[in-house]
Amino acid sequence: MIIPQNVNPIWSRKLTSAPSSVTVIKDCANRYFLSFVVEVEPVKIDFLHISIGVDLGIKTFAVMSNGEKAESPDYLKLDRKIRKLQKKLARQPKGSNRRNKTRIKIAKLHNQITDTRKDFLHKLSTKIVSENQAIVLEDLNVSGLVKNRKLARVISLQGWREFRTLCEAKSQKFSRVFHVISRWEATSQI
Template identity: 80%
Template sequence: MKARYKFRFYPTDQQQQLLAQLFGCVRVVWNDALAICKKSEKLPSTNDLQKLVITQAKKTEERVWLSEVSNIPLQQSVADLGVAYQNFFDSVKGKRKGKKVGSPKFKKKTSQQSARFRIGGFSIKGNEVYLAKIGNVKPIWSRKLPSTPTSVTVIKDCANRYFLSFVVEVERIQFDAKNQSIGIDLGIKTFAVMSDGSKVESPKYSALDRKIRKLQKKLARQPKVSKRRNRTRIRIAKLHNKIADTRKDFLHKLSTKVVSENQAIVLEDLNVSGMVKNRKLARAIRLQGWREFRVLCETKSERLNREFRVISRWEPTSQTCSCCGYRWGKVNLCVRSVLCLNCGTEHDRDENAAKNINKVGMGHRHDSKWTQRQSQTTSVASVNEVSRITAPSGR
C-alpha cells in the first residue's frame, strides 16, 4: 500500500523565486486547461490538453515563459485535472464513496500552491533532494523513507511554509493486539470515550479560535489591494495552521494507540453535516476533526491488519442499557448519568454508548442478561423520572 511522508524545508532566496515561478506556471496551465474544458461540449483528452496549454502555448508571446521551468510539473498539472474531473463524474454517478466531490475550480495565487515531480524530475542524493531547474534542497528528515519514492510534491501553504511530500510504498505490519475489540463514542469536550472506560480529552482550540475571529473582522475592513491586508491574511493562516497542526498531532497519536492495542475498532457513523446546523455547536464540532480521526483509524487498520467497523447512525446506543438491553428512550443532552430501573445499574451516558457501539459492531446487540430475564419491561423511560436518571454532571 502507498503512503505519504511529509517533510519541511527552508529554500534559499533564489530558490524561493524559482519556486514562485514554478507555482505560477503550474497554476496558469491548470487554469488554461480548465477554461478549455468548460467551453468544450466534450471533455478533451489529457494529451490534447497538454498540446494546447503547454506545447503550443510556449510558442506564443503570452506564454513563452512556460519554457523556463521544468516540463514535468506542467504535464502533471494537466493530468491531475483529468483525475479531478473523473472523480467528479464518479461522485455524480454514485461510483465514488464518501462525500460528494464538486467540479474542478480555478486556482488562486493566495491559496496553497503545489507542483508535483515524477521520476526523472527529482532525485535523492544523501540528505538533499534535487528538483529539476530548482536545485538541491535539504529537508528536515524527521524519519527515514521506507522505500524509494515514486513522486514528490513541493507545497507552499498559505502561511509561506514549504514542504516536500513523498509517495512511497509501505509494507503491512503484523503483530498481536492486546484487546479483542473496542467501541469509541466521540464527543466535543471529551473527544473519545472508550468502551473500556478510558476517556480522552480534546485539545483546547478556543483561545486560538477567538484570535482568528478577531483578525477576520479586521481583514474584512481592510482594502483588498493593500500590504496590511496581506499581512493580516498571513497571520490568520498561521493561526489556522497552528490549530490544524495541534489537531493532526493529537489525532495521529490517538489513532495509532487505538489501532495498535485493539484487533477490532468500532465507530459510529455520525451525521456531521446535520449536526453542524446547530448554530451553538457548529464551530466546536468543526474544530474536532471526527472525520479525520475516522479516516486515520481506517487507514492504519488496513496497514496493521486490524478490523475497522462502522455501525449505523440510527442505532439507539445512548438509549439502551449496556448491561440488560433495556431501552429507556431519548434523554436530554444535559443528563450525563442514567440509572436503569430494570437492572439497577448506573451508567455514564458516553461510556454506556461506547459499550453499545462495541456490542453492535461485534454482532452482539444485547448482553446475555437480556435473554435470560424472566420478565421484560416494555415501557419507555421518561426524562423526568428521578428514580432512573441521576443528576447531570458537566461534560
C-alpha cells in the same frame, strides 16, 4: 537520494525506500513541504485487547468501552485570535501590504489549529488501532449536527470524520477489523 544544495529539509522520519517521485507543496502561510512516494511493506503488530467501542463527543473527544477517555485539545484561544484578526482584515483596504500581512497571520493560525488537530487524531487513532483487534465506531450525522448554530464551530473543530478515516486506513494497514454502527443505536447509553 539527490537533494539540491539550496534545499535543506527538516525530515519528519527516514524514508523506508528510495522515492519514486517528489512533490513540492506550498500552503497559504508560505510554508513548503516535500511529499515523497515510497513503497511500504505491511506492518505486523500484536494487539493487547480483543475489541473496543469508541463513542465520540464534544466535551470529551472519545470515550472508549474500556473506560478510557481522550480529551480533545483546546482550540479556543487560537479561534479567538483568528476571529479578531478576521475583523481587522475586513476593515483593511484590499490590495494593501498590511492586509496581506494580516491574511498570512490568519493562515498561520489556521495551520496551527490544523496541525494540532492532525497530531492529536494521528496519535489517538494509532494508539486505538495498535492496541485492539476490532474497533467499533459510531456513525454520526455531522452535517445535521453542524446546523445547530451554537455547536457548529466546536463540532467543526473536532475532526470526527478525519478520525474515522484515519482509523479505517490504519486498521487496514495493521490488518484489524473496523466496523461502523448505525447512528440510531444507543451507543452513549450502552
